[in-house]
Amino acid sequence: MSEKLAEQSVRIEDLYDDLDKWHVNTGGETIHAKRMPGRFRQLKWLTASTWLLFFLGPYLRYDGRQAILFDIPDRKFYIFDITIMPQDIWMLSLTLLFFAILLAVITSVAGRVFCGYFCFQTVWTDVYTWIEEKLEGAPHKRRKIDSAPMSFEKLKLKVPKHAAWLAIAMLTGVSFAAWFTDAYELWEAYVTLSASKAAWIVLALFTGGTYLFAGFMREQVCFWLCPYARIQGVMYDTETILPAYDRHRGEPRGKLRKGNTVEGQGDCIDCNQCVAVCPTGVDIREGQHEGCITCALCIDACDAVMEKINKPKGLIRYASWDELEGKPVPKLLKRPRVLVYLAIITAAAIGIVYGVTHLGTFGLSVVHERSPLFVLQSDGSIQNKYDLKILNKSDVDHPVRLTARGPEGLALRTPAQPLTAKSGRVSSFTIFVRVPRRQLDAEMQPLIFEIQSVDDDGANAEYESMFVGPRQ
Numbered sequence: 029m030s031e032k033l034a035e036q037s038v039r040i041e042d043l044y045d046d047l048d049k050w051h052v053n054t055g056g057e058t059i060h061a062k063r064m065p066g067r068f069r070q071l072k073w074l075t076a077s078t079w080l081l082f083f084l085g086p087y088l089r090y091d092g093r094q095a096i097l098f099d100i101p102d103r104k105f106y107i108f109d110i111t112i113m114p115q116d117i118w119m120l121s122l123t124l125l126f127f128a129i130l131l132a133v134i135t136s137v138a139g140r141v142f143c144g145y146f147c148f149q150t151v152w153t154d155v156y157t158w159i160e161e162k163l164e165g166a167p168h169k170r171r172k173i174d175s176a177p178m179s180f181e182k183l184k185l186k187v188p189k190h191a192a193w194l195a196i197a198m199l200t201g202v203s204f205a206a207w208f209t210d211a212y213e214l215w216e217a218y219v220t221l222s223a224s225k226a227a228w229i230v231l232a233l234f235t236g237g238t239y240l241f242a243g244f245m246r247e248q249v250c251f252w253l254c255p256y257a258r259i260q261g262v263m264y265d266t267e268t269i270l271p272a273y274d275r276h277r278g279e280p281r282g283k284l285r286k287g288n289t290v291e292g293q294g295d296c297i298d299c300n301q302c303v304a305v306c307p308t309g310v311d312i313r314e315g316q317h318e319g320c321i322t323c324a325l326c327i328d329a330c331d332a333v334m335e336k337i338n339k340p341k342g343l344i345r346y347a348s349w350d351e352l353e354g355k356p357v358p359k360l361l362k363r364p365r366v367l368v369y370l371a372i373i374t375a376a377a378i379g380i381v382y383g384v385t386h387l388g389t390f391g392l393s394v395v396h397e398r399s400p401l402f403v404l405q406s407d408g409s410i411q412n413k414y415d416l417k418i419l420n421k422s423d424v425d426h427p428v429r430l431t432a433r434g435p436e437g438l439a440l441r442t443p444a445q446p447l448t449a450k451s452g453r454v455s456s457f458t459i460f461v462r463v464p465r466r467q468l469d470a471e472m473q474p475l476i477f478e479i480q481s482v483d484d485d486g487a488n489a490e491y492e493s494m495f496v497g498p499r500q
Contacts, residue, residue, distance in 0.1 A: 058174060059247055060167035061157065062304040066328025075145040083199065086206035099210050102161065110384060111421045112390070118287065119383040126376035131261040131465045133369040138346070139270040143256070144323030149249050149394040151244035152200070156193055160335040163189045167304070172186065193243045194235070194375065201234030251319055267363060271324045273313045273344050274352060284337065295339050302326035302344060312344055342395040384405060389426070389487035391419035394477050401496045409462045410497045418479060426438050427482040434475035434495055435463045461495060468497040
């Protein structure tokens with residue numbers, strides 16, 4: 029009986045040990061991560077530099093206007109020489125599907141690499157903490173400054189830092205707004221205080237949000253606000269490649285004694301450098317954690333330590349659970365889930381490419397008059413009435429000629445030709461088509477309308493409708 033009680037007591041103690049190791053920062057402490065050079069740190073800066081497009085993109089000019097402009101009031105999206113109208117919104121749906129599935133594929137294969145390398149919250153936080161380190165010093169100095177009472181010396185460090193943070197936050201707000209209106213005109217409006225109410229609201233929201241999230245909340249956004257962080261765990265499986273600690277090689281861990289490890293001790297010398305560099309304060313040695321953004325900075329830190337103590341690198345490395353357990357790892361293209369994702373991505377990409385290459389200058393639709401379906405004329409011919417709608421996606425008016433192909437002998441009655449298709453809008457016209465009754469051999473016959481620009485041979489569109497006559 030006493031042995032059972034002792035065994036039960038040991039199990040209870042194990043529970044408390046697990047609880048002591050399980051720590052989640054709920055905002056009660058500020059993470060001051062150490063910066064160490066390494067290949068993943070370089071990769072992190074390289075991928076973060078792609079966000080320069082966010083700041084520089086609105087200033088590109090093309091054909092006398094902003095190259096990429098999302099003109100919400102006029103309901104037009106300009107991407108160089110491509111103009112996307114609301115009628116082409118299906119391409120936006122395919123684009124969103126493409127990136128959503130792409131994110132799922134990346135997560136399934138290599139974890140939250142989007143969070144670690146591309147996410148705007150991660151990138152902006154990294155830039156903010158880089159500024160903080162340049163102005164206030166290493167992590168231990170920053171902790172000391174934070175805990176110190178307010179003084180003139182502390183203000184000399186804090187004021188420039190927060191000024192730089194606010195400048196970046198304001199630039200972020202202006203850059204976001206610049207994608208939706210002419211960037212140069214927007215700057216002029218802000219400088220002269222003549223910007224619209226919407227422009228000021230966007231600037232205020234992005235300035236306040238960036239300053240708060242990147243400057244103060246930091247990893248708390250990843251822990252508690254980001255929906256992707258809450259669902260990424262269900263996208264993992266035992267074949268997902270993640271930054272992982274090789275416990276078989278590292279345990280039992282222990283301090284390095286006089287330059288040598290103790291007999292039977294693992295390669296981990298318990299230096300805690302992997303924790304010190306983690307931007308979310310996660311200890312990778314305790315297993316996967318929802319706070320891990322797979323940035324792999326812990327790999328850089330551990331490899332640097334292994335190199336110093338003459339141990340092989342890779343104690344912490346990108347690896348799957350199956351690999352760490354010595355199980356066979358299937359090739360990437362032999363994983364069913366990846367193949368399904370790739371099929372969906374391919375279909376979405378084909379749809380996007382098709383849509384972009386078949387946008388055309390005009391959109392044409394023809395609505396048949398339903399009451400009455402046809403009218404018998406005094407000369408014995410049958411007349412149908414149609415409502416013709418021409419969408420001109422270009423920035424200039426186009427004179428167009430309308431023709432029709434169908435039953436033999438048809439006559440097309442339109443307003444004075446050429447018709448004028450107004451730029452960036454739908455122009456409506458009422459037209460009539462007459463066909464001799466003797467040429468009708470069915471109650472409904474195909475009728476194709478075609479428009480051709482007078483001044484641009486490559487601009488045309490056609491639409492297939494029906495010509496309705498009496499029953500035979």
